[in-house]
Amino acid sequence: DSGVTQTPKHLITATGQRVTLRCSPRSGDLSVYWYQQSLDQGLQFLIQYYNGEERAKGNILERFSAQQFPDLHSELNLSSLELGDSALYFCASSAPPNREGGYTFGSGTRLTVV
């Protein structure tokens, strides 16, 4: 157990639907990052939150949005789903800014859009 919890582990849904992926960071970590990994694209950085505020954006589609709540858990919302959104979605967390170190990744949510 890495300390980063992602739910659900698996999700199967139809095109056009909306889903929410949840991430609880490791205790004490203030930053949360979301990544998408599909077979043909590798690990793509989507978005970063720090203590409730958006800090950096990557290749995140307009149909996708995220937020980080006061208890520091984060949710990634994916809407108007397309077949191409099928992928593994990883969440990671990291320590406060004055401590350089590694990210801790969760075990991911496997999304299948049919």
Next chain:
Amino acid sequence: DAKTTQPNSMESNEEEPVHLPCNHSTISGTDYIHWYRQLPSQGPEYVIHGLTSNVNNRMASLAIAEDRKSSTLILHRATLRDAAVYYCILRRSYNQGGKLIFGQGTELSVKP
């Protein structure tokens, strides 16, 4: 974000040392060198990181060239469980909005 260049794949024999190279000729003075690995169907796992000096931990060693334009991840005795994709990543410090941008990595296979 500065880019890194790694071989697509490497092979090793079990219980032998493995040296995984990484070139990062455009590294800036504040970039940290991070290494992660990803086993099949798992999330990436932090291995090691460094700034200028060589680093050792229980998993591996990181050797950084004096000009910092290249680095090498050293697994001292490869095991079958070390078979994974290894990513070398440059990361800005936290205060500069550092985030990890993954490249294609090196797929390491370990033969018994």
